[in-house]
Amino acid sequence: MVLTTDVPTREQLVRRASELVPVLRKNGAWAEENRRIHEESIEALADAGVFKLRVPVRYGGYEADTRTLVDVASELGRADGSTSWVASVYWIPTWMTCLFPDQVQDEVFATPDVRICGTLSPTAMAAPVDGGIVVNGKWSFISGALHSHWQVVVAVLVGGGGEPAPIMAVVPITDLQIADDWYTAGLKGTGSVSTIAQDVFIPSERVLHLGAVLQGQYSSVANAASPIYRAPLLPVASASSVGTVVGLARAAKETFLERLPERKISYTAYTSQAEAPLTHLQVADGAMKIDEAEFHAHRLSSLVDSKGVDGSPWTLEERARARADMGAVCRLAKEAVDIFATASGGSSIYSNVPIQRISRDVQAANLHALMHPDTNAELYGRVLCGLEPNTLYI
Template sequence: MQSTAIPTRAELVERARGLVPMLREHAARAEHKARLADEVVAALTEAGIFRMRTPARFGGYECDAATLIDVGIELGRGDGSVAFDVAAWWIMSWNVGLFPDEVQDVVFADPDVRICGTLAPTATAEPTTGGLRVTGTWAFNSGAAHSSWKVFSAILPTDDGALPIMGLVPSAELDVVEDWDVSGLRGTGSVTLSGHDVFVPEGRYIPIPALLQQQYASKRNAESTMYRAPVVGAVGAATCGKLIGLARAAQEDFLERIAKRPITNTSYERQIDAPVTHLQVAEATLKTDEAEHHARKLAAMVDGKAGAGQEWTLQERAYARVAVGRVCQLTAEAVDLLAGASGASSIYADQLIQRIRRDIQAITIHALNLPSTNLELYGRVLCGLEPNTFFV
């Protein structure tokens, strides 16, 4: 049974680090099953990982962004799919903390609750007595098999046109489409969910434009430091750690192999003796270090401005996006460099480096992470132009 005391950052990091061997042990099974192992989810629950972005009044820890980075790194070292699902659950738990307090009372009755969700408004909502009726299909629901609730987005017609909304429904009220047959992040189980004429009561949906302007519906969380951040900052802080962890795991795996294998068709009996290996290790390490710099700079911005109660400028919001894109770009480059230097034997399915390479590629092409899109956004803002996205 978990202690009621809130663990320190160091304690949470140590718990996550202690899970790394288990996460690696179950990673191949998760890929095969296209979902996380129940044993892994149980271990994460016992470690308190799912409480990190839950409000304190429900038994949560209300962890800061720096702690998300540290724990995310350790989970990423263990398994990219686990780290991805956990980050998604952190983001959705934080989002539910923006809903009216009476909604939170229901959802967080279990402080270890897991909530899957997506931001793309691929559904329609129609007003009805006491709420809305929603019909639609949502792809990429990471961790759906182990989630009790689903955060959805939809378009609600209004007199002025249309309003994008974010809402909550119990996962049991939706249909599962078992379509998660992909090249990377297979263990996340990011299946499609669909619903027809699903009733969403009043209060369980909120306008997305208000959220993006930090006009949150919760009164009891208004003074919480964890919620004095824009959505873009909270999402970015939850995202970055796993990428660094994956790159660190790739480096650990590479260094483990190079003292045991030759470079075929050369006189090098040990790869570790070749100068090219030294160059590759140095460059990959620096790329990962540079990625960590951006992750920690973003976390410091989120925590610092929240602690001081300061508003975010448009440039800072755009930096939150570009920082994630830069972390993706640099860690992907580091992993590609190491994977390319690992020899033909590294492509076997039981080799860690090939899974890391596929997972980090899948993370990098996520719509909110794509380096080219985020660089363009940051450049537009630096040039004094308006953003070309709502998510900033």
């Protein structure tokens, strides 16, 4: 299947995302209450081409670079953290699918606006059988699974005469069971339920060895020359994730400034919070932290995109810095949100005030195993000190 499409510019895609803010913001409270993205929001994202950003042009996609992902997700995150998170998560397994043999891509991308969820956690077991593997196990934190067509799964392959090794595979979501277990404090609307495989057969063409993928050994012929698809997985995943967090910080600033003109500081002589020097310091500090978060997000995406274009090999330090930049975005964005939340006063604890949802969402993002600021900073410092990384996820 080969399609032709007019590929929008980055500016056009960001503008489309900005135009979605009202509808996504309107549905944010519903998504949180119902623990899934509203169908209207899914349709709006599809109409804007958000699900096509990492799809190859030959299937009607946009093959957008990671700078575009950062800027689009930042706009979506201004509207609703959960919706932006799901869109960002879809971009990563969609990109991962582009590493598989081309006939596999033909099958997956035959669905218009296909949505692919996934994970990098090898929490299932696989056994070799004639023509493929059989998988059993459970994967948690599968954001967007409730709206997905396919899932990229990771499992440990045991048997066949070799050492146990992690594999990555693409599975129709209808082959899996859904465990409705997403009851959380933050990012409630993402619908990040668990999925379960019970004796699921996966043909061998839809299976890759994760170790080879992490080392940049991909199976697609058609995508081999594209700068978008020849970067390492972890830097790509890192750059795909950070825009949502930047958007949450921007949303915190916006919602604070929207409420500011009507607020006073209770039990003080300030009849206008906007006149208090403390407020000036808080707003300036929060705004500067957002600027710093944007710097790290854009430095990360620029590194991924520029190395994809020139084809130069990645150094260990660059890989570690990519994760460090992601962690810095999370830390700085959370610090900015905390400043605006603290300055919002007691009335902000009501559930109809957006800052409380923003605070819980940015906290949840900071707790993600691959995004945790402390974990990523330690990894970067370890490499800078001349030690080998203590993880395959780099």
